[in-house]
Amino acid sequence: MDQITPAAVDQDDEEQERDRPFNAYRFAASENTSAIVREAISLLLNCEAHFRLKKNKRRAKDQQTFDLTVDALLSDLMHHHLIEYPMGIYVTRSNRELGKKSRYRPPAYSKMFPYILDLMAKPEMAYIDQDVAAPVEGAARSTVIRPGRRLLDRMMEQEVEIDDVEEHPQGETIILKRTKDANDYWDEGGLEEYDDTEVTERYRSEITDINDWLAAAELRFNPTGISWPHTAFDIRSRRLRRIFTQGRFTSGGRLFGGFWQELRKHERRQGLYISGEKAVELDYGQVGPRILYGMADQQPPFGDLYAMPGYYQQRAGIKRVMSAMIFASDMLDRFPKETKSLFRRSDKIGEVVSEIERWHPLIRDHFYRGLGHDAQFIESQVMIEVLLTLKDRDIVALPIHDAVMVPASAVSVARAIMLDTFQRHAHVEGTVTVEG
Known part of the structure; x- marks a missing residue:
C-alpha cells in the first residue's frame, strides 16, 4: 500500500502487537455482565467503607459517574479477554486530561478515574491487574491494565460471551x-x-x-x-x-x-x-x-x-525517503527511521535525495x-x-x-x-x- 505517511511514523508496522487504548464507551449489555458490574460496585463501596477511604457519601451525580466508570472498565476488560487480545489496555492518569471539559472526554472520565483504578486493583478486589508507569518529569503517566483474577472468575461463572458487551455509539x-x-x-x-x-x-x-x-x-x-x-x-x-x-x-x-x-x-x-x-x-x-x-x-x-534507475531494488527505501521529503520542512541529513536497511551499505542520504530531485x-x-x-x-x-x-x-x-x-x-x-x-x-x- 503506497500511503502518504510522515517520516516519523513507521509505515509497515501493522505486524506489531501493541497495548491498545481504553475504550470508555463499552457497557454491560446483558443480565450476565450487568450482574458482574452490580456486584463489583457493591464490593467497591464496601471496600471504601471498610478501609475508610471515603469520608463523605457521594453526591448522586458523582455516584452515577463512579458507576459508569466501573461499568466501562469492566466491560472493556471483559471484551479484551473475550477477543483474546495478547497485549494490555493503556489508560491515562493525567488529571489535566481527565478533569478538563472537552468534546473528546467520555462520560466515564473524571479526576476520580485513577482512584477507581487503584480501588479495583486492590488485592481485596482483584478486578484489575495494573502496571503503573513510573513518574517521569514532563511525560504523561499512563497505566496498562488487564483483567484481574476476580473478574475472570466471574466471567467464567456467568458464561460471558462477546455479545454480552456492547459499545455506545458516542464519541467525537x-x-x-x-x-x-x-x-x-x-x-x-x-x-x-x-x-x-x-x-x-x-x-x-x-x-x-x-x-x-x-x-x-x-x-x-x-x-x-x-x-x-x-x-x-x-x-x-x-x-x-x-x-x-x-x-x-x-x-x-x-x-x-x-x-x-x-x-x-x-x-x-x-x-x-x-x-x-x-x-x-x-x-x-x-x-x-x-x-x-x-x-x-x-x-x-x-x-x-518510485522506480528509479540505479535504485530499482531499493524501491521501498525510495518510497520512504520521498515521503519524508514531502513532509519535511528542511533538507534531510539522515535516512528516515528504519529506512537505512532498505538501501545498500554504500548508499548515502545525500546521493539518494539528489537522485530523487533529479528524477x-x-x-x-x-x-x-x-x-x-x-x-x-x-x-x-x-x-x-x-x-x-x-x-x-x-x-x-x-x-x-x-x-x-x-x-x-x-x-x-x-x-x-x-x-x-x-x-x-x-x-x-x-x-x-x-x-x-
Whole structure:
C-alpha cells in the first residue's frame, strides 16, 4: 500500500502487537455482565467503607459517574479477554486530561478515574491487574491494565460471551490534533478543541452516514488457512473517526477505526468477505508524489514514480525517503527511521535525495515545504467521496487510508470510481492496483 505517511511514523508496522487504548464507551449489555458490574460496585463501596477511604457519601451525580466508570472498565476488560487480545489496555492518569471539559472526554472520565483504578486493583478486589508507569518529569503517566483474577472468575461463572458487551455509539468522530511542540520532547501532539462550523458539521454528517452504512453491512471473516497468530478483533467494531492534524481542517483527515484496519494484510486479503463475496483490496499507487505533482500544476511521468534507475531494488527505501521529503520542512541529513536497511551499505542520504530531485525536477521546489499533511488532506477528501459514491451504488467498501476493500464482483466499478475521483481532486491521473 503506497500511503502518504510522515517520516516519523513507521509505515509497515501493522505486524506489531501493541497495548491498545481504553475504550470508555463499552457497557454491560446483558443480565450476565450487568450482574458482574452490580456486584463489583457493591464490593467497591464496601471496600471504601471498610478501609475508610471515603469520608463523605457521594453526591448522586458523582455516584452515577463512579458507576459508569466501573461499568466501562469492566466491560472493556471483559471484551479484551473475550477477543483474546495478547497485549494490555493503556489508560491515562493525567488529571489535566481527565478533569478538563472537552468534546473528546467520555462520560466515564473524571479526576476520580485513577482512584477507581487503584480501588479495583486492590488485592481485596482483584478486578484489575495494573502496571503503573513510573513518574517521569514532563511525560504523561499512563497505566496498562488487564483483567484481574476476580473478574475472570466471574466471567467464567456467568458464561460471558462477546455479545454480552456492547459499545455506545458516542464519541467525537471529527478529531483535530494540534502541532507537536518541536522543543518539547514529551509533547505527543494532543487534541485541539474547536468550535463547530458548516465544514465540521458537514464532515461529521458524512462520517455518520458512512458509519451507519458500515454498521449494517454483511461482513464475515473466515480464518481457515490463515497462519497463526491471528489478530484479535471484534467484527462489530466498524465505527470510523476522521483525524485532522496541525490544528486545521485542511491537514490530514484520514479515516481510522474499523476492525479491518487492525488485521494484517494477509489476514484481511485471505479471510474477509463482504456481502457474501471474497473481499478484494484496491490500492491507490504512489499517491503522495502524484498529489504533489497536482499541487505543482504538473503532470507526473508515465510509470512507477518510485522506480528509479540505479535504485530499482531499493524501491521501498525510495518510497520512504520521498515521503519524508514531502513532509519535511528542511533538507534531510539522515535516512528516515528504519529506512537505512532498505538501501545498500554504500548508499548515502545525500546521493539518494539528489537522485530523487533529479528524477522529479517538476516537483523539486515542492519538497521540504511541509506539504505532506496538505497532500494527505486531498487524499482523505478523495477517499470520503469514493466511499459515499460506492454507498450510493449499494457497494459496501471498507477504507484503509488510501485503499478500499470491496466485494470481488464490484472491482471494475470501484476502480473506475476511484480513478475518476482522484483525477478530479488531485488534477492528475491516478493509478489503482488490485492487491494480493
